[in-house]
Amino acid sequence: MNKFKDDISIVLCGEAGQGIQTVERILTHVLKLSGFNVFATKEYMSRIRGGSNSTEIRVSSKKVSSLAQRIDILIPLSKSAIEHVKRRISPYTIIIGEKENIPEGFPVEKYRVIDVAFSKMASDIGGRVYSNIIGAGVISGLFKVKEEILRDYLKQHFSKKSEDIIQRNIEAVKKGYEIAEDLLNTERIEFDLQRDPRIRDEILINGAEAVGLGALAGGCNFISSYPMSPSTGVLVFLSQQMNDFEVLAEQAEDEISAINMAIGAWYAGGRAMVTTSGGGFSLMIEGLSLAGMLETPVVIHLAQRPGPATGLPTRTEQADLDLALYAGHGEFPRIILAPGKLEDGFYLTQRAFNLADKYQVPVFVLTDQYFIDSYYNIPALEVDKTTIDSHIIKTDKNYQRYRLTENGISPRGIPGHGEGLVVVDSDEHDEEGHITEDLELRTQMVNKRLKKLESIKKEVLAPELIGNKNYKNLVIGWGSTYHVVKESLEGLKREDTSFLHFKQVYPLHPETERFLQKTEKAILVENNATAQLGKLIKLNTGLEIENKILKYNGLAFTVEEVRSNLEKYL
Amino acid sequence: MNSQLFDTDNIDIAWCPGCGNFSILNALKQALAELGIKPEELVLVSGIGQAAKIPHYFKTHVFNGLHGRALPPATAIKAVNPDLTVIAESGDGDMYGEGGNHLLHAIRRNPDITTIVHNNMVYGLTKGQASPTSQIGFRTPVQVKGVFENPFNPLAMAISMDASFVARVFAGDIAQTVEMFKKAISHKGYALVDVLQPCVSYNKVNTYQWFKEHTYYLEDSHDPLDRLKAFEKALEMEKFPLGVFYLNPSKKTFEENSGVYQENKIPLSRRKTERKEKLKALIHSKK
Ligand SMILES: Cc1ncc(C[n+]2csc(CCOP(=O)(O)OP(=O)(O)O)c2C)c(N)n1
Numbered sequence: 001m002n003k004f005k006d007d008i009s010i011v012l013c014g015e016a017g018q019g020i021q022t023v024e025r026i027l028t029h030v031l032k033l034s035g036f037n038v039f040a041t042k043e044y045m046s047r048i049r050g051g052s053n054s055t056e057i058r059v060s061s062k063k064v065s066s067l068a069q070r071i072d073i074l075i076p077l078s079k080s081a082i083e084h085v086k087r088r089i090s091p092y093t094i095i096i097g098e099k100e101n102i103p104e105g106f107p108v109e110k111y112r113v114i115d116v117a118f119s120k121m122a123s124d125i126g127g128r129v130y131s132n133i134i135g136a137g138v139i140s141g142l143f144k145v146k147e148e149i150l151r152d153y154l155k156q157h158f159s160k161k162s163e164d165i166i167q168r169n170i171e172a173v174k175k176g177y178e179i180a181e182d183l184l185n186t187e188r189i190e191f192d193l194q195r196d197p198r199i200r201d202e203i204l205i206n207g208a209e210a211v212g213l214g215a216l217a218g219g220c221n222f223i224s225s226y227p228m229s230p231s232t233g234v235l236v237f238l239s240q241q242m243n244d245f246e247v248l249a250e251q252a253e254d255e256i257s258a259i260n261m262a263i264g265a266w267y268a269g270g271r272a273m274v275t276t277s278g279g280g281f282s283l284m285i286e287g288l289s290l291a292g293m294l295e296t297p298v299v300i301h302l303a304q305r306p307g308p309a310t311g312l313p314t315r316t317e318q319a320d321l322d323l324a325l326y327a328g329h330g331e332f333p334r335i336i337l338a339p340g341k342l343e344d345g346f347y348l349t350q351r352a353f354n355l356a357d358k359y360q361v362p363v364f365v366l367t368d369q370y371f372i373d374s375y376y377n378i379p380a381l382e383v384d385k386t387t388i389d390s391h392i393i394k395t396d397k398n399y400q401r402y403r404l405t406e407n408g409i410s411p412r413g414i415p416g417h418g419e420g421l422v423v424v425d426s427d428e429h430d431e432e433g434h435i436t437e438d439l440e441l442r443t444q445m446v447n448k449r450l451k452k453l454e455s456i457k458k459e460v461l462a463p464e465l466i467g468n469k470n471y472k473n474l475v476i477g478w479g480s481t482y483h484v485v486k487e488s489l490e491g492l493k494r495e496d497t498s499f500l501h502f503k504q505v506y507p508l509h510p511e512t513e514r515f516l517q518k519t520e521k522a523i524l525v526e527n528n529a530t531a532q533l534g535k536l537i538k539l540n541t542g543l544e545i546e547n548k549i550l551k552y553n554g555l556a557f558t559v560e561e562v563r564s565n566l567e568k569y570l
Numbered sequence: 571m572n573s574q575l576f577d578t579d580n581i582d583i584a585w586c587p588g589c590g591n592f593s594i595l596n597a598l599k600q601a602l603a604e605l606g607i608k609p610e611e612l613v614l615v616s617g618i619g620q621a622a623k624i625p626h627y628f629k630t631h632v633f634n635g636l637h638g639r640a641l642p643p644a645t646a647i648k649a650v651n652p653d654l655t656v657i658a659e660s661g662d663g664d665m666y667g668e669g670g671n672h673l674l675h676a677i678r679r680n681p682d683i684t685t686i687v688h689n690n691m692v693y694g695l696t697k698g699q700a701s702p703t704s705q706i707g708f709r710t711p712v713q714v715k716g717v718f719e720n721p722f723n724p725l726a727m728a729i730s731m732d733a734s735f736v737a738r739v740f741a742g743d744i745a746q747t748v749e750m751f752k753k754a755i756s757h758k759g760y761a762l763v764d765v766l767q768p769c770v771s772y773n774k775v776n777t778y779q780w781f782k783e784h785t786y787y788l789e790d791s792h793d794p795l796d797r798l799k800a801f802e803k804a805l806e807m808e809k810f811p812l813g814v815f816y817l818n819p820s821k822k823t824f825e826e827n828s829g830v831y832q833e834n835k836i837p838l839s840r841r842k843t844e845r846k847e848k849l850k851a852l853i854h855s856k857k
Contacts, residue, residue, distance in 0.1 A: 105764030114786055201855040216849055221830075221838050222650065224642075244848055248649055248830045253675035257642040260635060264615075264643025267633055268650035290636050380857075383849045414839060415613050415631040423625075423632040426618070434581075434626050435634070458674065 002094065002112070004190045005233065006061040009068045013054040013085050014077025016047055019132045024055045026136045029432040030153050032204050032377050035118075035195030037063045040570055041374040043216040043555060046229070046313040052084035059143065061194035065341075065376045066484035069558035073142075074199065076101040094189065096138065114187060130172040131258030137176015143191060147177055147475060199377055204320045206375035207367055208233025209303055210342045213381060214349025214365075215273055216245055219388035220299070222272035224250045224261035225278055229313050230369035231303035238419065255280040266296045267424060269392060269414035271353055273299035278307045278320050285327045288362055292332025294424040295402070295410070295449065297356030299361070301349070302326075304368040304553045314555030316369035316477055318527040324364045325506055325536065331446065333453040336364040336506035337461075340482025344503050346381045354389040355459075359452050360412055366505070368527070370556035371480035381446055395420025404444060408451030453507065460509045467498030473570055474519035475525065476545065478502040478533050481557060485525050488562035497570060505533060513541040523547040523569050525562060573599040576609055578629045585620060589804035590741040590767030594688055595627055597744050598657075601751035615644040617669060621688035621767075622833045638668025641676040641685065645824060648681050651837040652825045656683040656756065663693045666702040666722050673724075677733040677760055681824040684754045684761045687724065688741075690769035691776050698772035702757050708775060717764045724764050727803035729797060729816045734759030736800070736816040740785050741767040741779055746812070753814065766810065788813035 010027075021042070028038045035570045039058040045051035056071075058064050071088045074081075082089070083103060089095070095102070095113045098120075102113060116138070122131035133154070140150045154169050183189060205213070212234050215223070225235045239249040252258035258274045265272035281302050282341075287296050291298045302324055307319040322337050335355055339345040346365065352363040393411035399420025403410045410431075413423050423433030426443040429446060430436045458549060466486055473496060482501050489499050500515055502508070516522055516537070522545045524534045529552040534545045549565040551557055574744035576599045585591045602612065614625035618637035625632040631654070635643050665673055665687045671718035676685070691708070693699045699711045709716045728736045735757040739750045747765065754761035766785065768778050788811045794800060800816035825831055830838060 090855050201857060204855060205856050209856070213849070213853060216845060216852070221841070221843075222646065224646065226702075241852070242829050242850070245845060246830050246834065246838070246841065246843055252642070253671055256639065257672055257675065260639045260642035261646040263635070263651050264633065264646030265641065268613075268647040268654070269837075270646070270650040272646070286636055287639070290639075294635075317852065381853050383846050383853065388845075414651075415647075415654055416610065416837075416839070419610065421609060421631050425626070425632065425634040426636055427634065429828070433632065435584075435623065462693075462775075 002188065003190045004072055006194070007064060008059045008072045008191065008193070009070050010057045010073045010075070011041050011050060011054055011071045011085060011088070012057075012075045012077065012135075012208060015050050016045065016053050017049040017536045018077050019129070020053060020055050022359065023132045023136050024057060026150070026153060027057055027139055028204060028375070030140055030145050030150045031059055031143060032127050032202065033153070033200055034143065034151050035197050035199050036143065036193060037199060038204070039065050039374070039376040041067055041370065041556070044314050052078065052080050054085055058481055059193065060438075063376075064487060066487045067556050067558045069141050069560040073139070073178065077486060079103060080502030082106060083508065101119065103464065111211070114183065115180055122172065125171050125175065126168045130168060133172035134176040134179070137173040138180045138183070141177040141180025142189065143193070147173065185283060201380070201509050202377040203380050204375060204377050205342060206233070207342060207372040209237055210339070211349045211365060211367065212237030214346040215299070216241060217386040218299075218350035219271045219384060219390070220273050221246060222248045222262065222265040222270040222352060223275065224252045224255070224258040224265070224272065225275045226252050226255045226258050228277045228280045230305055230372045231275040231277045231280070231301060233372055234301055255283035256287060259284040259300075260290070262298050263287060263291050263294065263296045266298060267294070267414065267422070269417065271357070275299060275301040275303065277303050277305050278323065279310065281320070281323065281327070289328035289330055289332070290426050291362045292328055292330065292334070292449070293426050295360040296424065297360055299349070299352045299356050299363050301365045301367065303372050306365065306552065312554040315368065316527065316556050317554065318368055318481070319529070319532065319552065321366065321505060321532040321536070324366055332361070332449050333359070333456060334362050334364065334506065335359070335456060336366055336504070337506050338366045338479035338503055339453030340479060340501055340503050342376065342378050343381065345371070347386070348503060352464035354387065357389060357391045359409065359456055361452060361456070366387060368477060370527075375556070392417065394418035395422065401433040402429060402431045402445065402448070404431060407455050408448045409455065438477055457510070460507055461504040462509050462511060463500050463502045465498055465500055465515070471498035471519060472496040472514065473498070473521045473523065475523045475566065476533070476537075477497045477524070478505050481525055481527060484557045484559055484562055487559045489565060491559065491563050492566060492570070494570060502533065505536065508536060508540045512537060513543065516541060516543050520548065521569065523549065523566065525549045525557070527551055527557065533552065573603040575603055576628050576630060578627060583627060584623055586771050588770040589620075589690060590769070591621060591624065593741045593744050593747065594686070594765055594767065595624055597741075598686070598751055599628070600648055600748045603753055604748070605755060606657050607755070611653070612657070613647055615640045615647065615656060615658045617660040618695070618735055619661035619664045619693070622657065624659055630838065637686065638664050638673065638737045640664070641669060641672040644683050645676060645679060645804055647682045648683050648720050649838070651839040651840055652682070652831065653837055657755065658683060659686040660688070661701070662689040662691065662703045663701045666724055670702070676733045677728055677762070679824040680734055680760045680821050682758055682760070684757075684763065686751070686763050686765060689764050690767045690773055692768050692769050694772055704713060705775065705845065721807070723804060723807070724762065725815055726801060728762050729804050730803045731835060732797070732818055733762055733816070734818045734821045735761035735814070737762070737814045738764045738766065738812050740781050740812055741765050741788040742781060750814070757821070759823055778785065778809040783791040784808070785810045785812050787811070788815070
């Protein structure tokens with residue numbers, strides 16, 4: 001008897017182009033509609049066909065939102081699949097697949113391998129393409145998802161296809177359910193999971209959608225970008241909203257153009273963003289400095305992937321914090337936000353637009369491939385909690401774009417709104433905005449620009465403390481590692497150990513030092529090789545965090561991995 | 571028409587006495603005044619260089635951006651507020667060298683803006699290196715043995731890409747320059763005007779006299795709708811033809827194609843769209 005309780009990890013592994021993503025979409029949706037919590041994330045190679053890609057779907061009674069190492073059910077869709085995930089399988093793993101996909105010499109006797117002739121059955125229905133749907137049927141059947149939920153979902157999903165194709169898909173579903181029924185009886189597998197009907201009303205989005213929805217909530221009406229994994233999803237998402245939300249989406253000729261367009265758009269009264277990854281952002285850096293000098297707002301979604309250079313295009317890393325922090329010649333303020341939860345992706349991106357407008361500085365939303373490509377069910381985002389704050393003023397005849405003010409923020413006008421003239425210049429400029437080499441004025445202008453940081457610091461988002469207020473050990477992380485660290489700690493059940501998560505990494509919150517001083521031991525978790533947040537904390541507080549859990553092979557942390565590494569330190 | 575409308579008070583002009591930039595500045599002010607464009611309706615966008623300082627000698631809205639990068643913000647400004655007249659203006663190094671890629675793609679996008687290139691065949695601000703349009707054999711402290719690269723031919727390039735307005739003038743002929751600017755600015759779609767301009771400090775070869783001897787006006791019979799003929803004319807490099815080489819008035823602009831002005835003509839900059847309900851519906855659809 002195989003009994004799986006409360007938290008099941010399913011992995012689909014196969015070649016690019018085999019339709020794994022379709023199955024993932026279908027399954028996560030129907031499982032969610034059945035009242036289960038779902039989480040899915042993928043790791044894939046930078047190619048369109050072949051190779052080995054995998055998707056993990058976690059189905060659970062309690063919400064889980066992070067990558068697990070363990071595999072409970074593996075569906076190998078290609079010959080190399082088992083080899084690809086071999087470190088993650090154990091004697092408890094149930095492998096459901098066809099003989100051809102079990103490599104020669106694989107010790108089947110040590111594992112539970114269930115041979116299902118997917119391809120043959122699919123051919124009988126009308127072609128190999130249906131094997132994915134049979135697979136989706138098997139999994140849904142195992143979880144006792146009502147068959148009509150899957151059927152309805154497919155009808156909707158394939159609504160543009162012919163009646164014949166829909167019919168065949170439904171046949172494939174039926175076949176899958178029959179297999180599942182059989183397995184549940186003969187193999188004596190049991191799934192013990194709780195359903196919560198409220199989950200049905202939750203939404204299922206990924207990081208790219210969270211950021212895109214946040215941009216809309218922040219009033220974004222202009223996006224200019226150049227495609228680059230893993231940032232492209234946001235460009236695609238906003239391009240699709242062109243009609244409903246009147247967003248001008250332009251694929252620029254390069255990232256240099258993209259950011260210069262975005263700055264031009266803000267200058268004229270738009271609310272613009274760019275989305276890019278490390279290499280593309282490197283090309284934007286002169287533009288970033290321009291935004292600093294012009295004091296023109298701009299929102300930059302920087303989705304990190306491993307570098308240097310082209311690095312690992314489809315993989316994940318948190319190694320561009322230093323880049324975001326120090327990019328751009330000259331000295332000017334900036335803000336860096338780093339969402340941990342999907343909800344953060346939404347609320348922080350929305351906030352980025354308002355902060356950029358208010359302080360007239362570049363604001364980063366720093367994500368990574370893992371964040372962008374992971375999705376799970378969350379309660380509907382609360383649009384009523386968001387605002388679009390415009391700080392544009394109507395100018396008068398004597399308007400000066402760079403008027404020296406107490407707090408360094410000069411009221412921002414736009415051309416055509418009021419009687420004033422709006423002059424911005426990348427050279428050092430006078431209050432009117434015209435080029436100057438008056439060096440006294442230069443000093444005043446530098447001070448004015450930097451002065452804005454003082455106001456910015458007053459509304460820095462506090463790091464979130466998860467766990468006991470009185471802790472002996474403090475685990476520290478930022479951005480996308482939120483859930484994985486949280487879940488690892490929950491598993492450890494240590495009253496004396498808490499987690500401090502930063503979703504704003506620059507400027508750092510003034511309380512950072514106090515949090516650290518209270519702890520006997522601090523442990524840093526970062527998806528990079530040089531502990532970039534650790535360095536920043538040291539720079540700000542003088543405190544060095546010696547215990548570090550770092551990972552930089554291109555993959556995200558798994559719960560088990562963080563847990564076992566923490567155990568070493570605790 | 572009063573071109574003083576665009577004059578600024580107490581400015582310290584950074585150009586050399588006798589520089590061709592002065593006549594371009596005056597011609598542009600004159601053209602704008604004759605077109606009845608007001609300072610509040612105009613944005614001058616420029617890059618970096620001596621030519622790119624021109625907006626500072628103008629009373630109007632100014633976006634003086636980065637070297638080579640005038641066209642992307644100019645395109646965006648026009649798209650966000652099509653009510654504005656947008657002119658992007660810089661030197662040949664800026665537009666044809668550093669910003670060359672943007673020029674190609676601006677032509678493809680066809681925003682309703684005008685680009686004026688002060689083509690002095692040399693880098694002025696950085697003190698006399700070769701530019702993409704420097705003639706073969708042109709010697710500088712960097713090009714010690716003289717330029718050997720073929721000069722860039724902006725007109726031939728633009729015509730080959732079916733740009734919607736392609737012209738060349740000589741800054742020494744102010745009356746013609748004013749007329750050309752008026753045509754280019756009134757043209758709907760992307761207009762490129764290459765202005766031959768002497769640099770008195772760093773280009774001792776292509777002087778006023780030289781340009782006078784090496785230019786001529788296109789014959790009245792030249793039909794700017796004839797693309798092949800225009801291309802042929804653009805290839806003449808012995809003596810540079812002046813005038814409107816090529817016109818394609820039928821192209822849709824970037825703003826029209828962008829999708830945000832199909833139904834709603836109000837500039838994006840002034841739209842107050844209520845999004846909350848739509849956003850709730852979109853979020854709801856993710857269930
Ligand atoms: C990224 C960058 N590279 C180089 C420069 C230095 N620079 C300023 S202007 C210029 C070229 C000027 O030549 P041109 O554009 O023909 O204008 P001109 O000064 O002749 O009017 C250069 C190379 C710069 N400002 N920025």
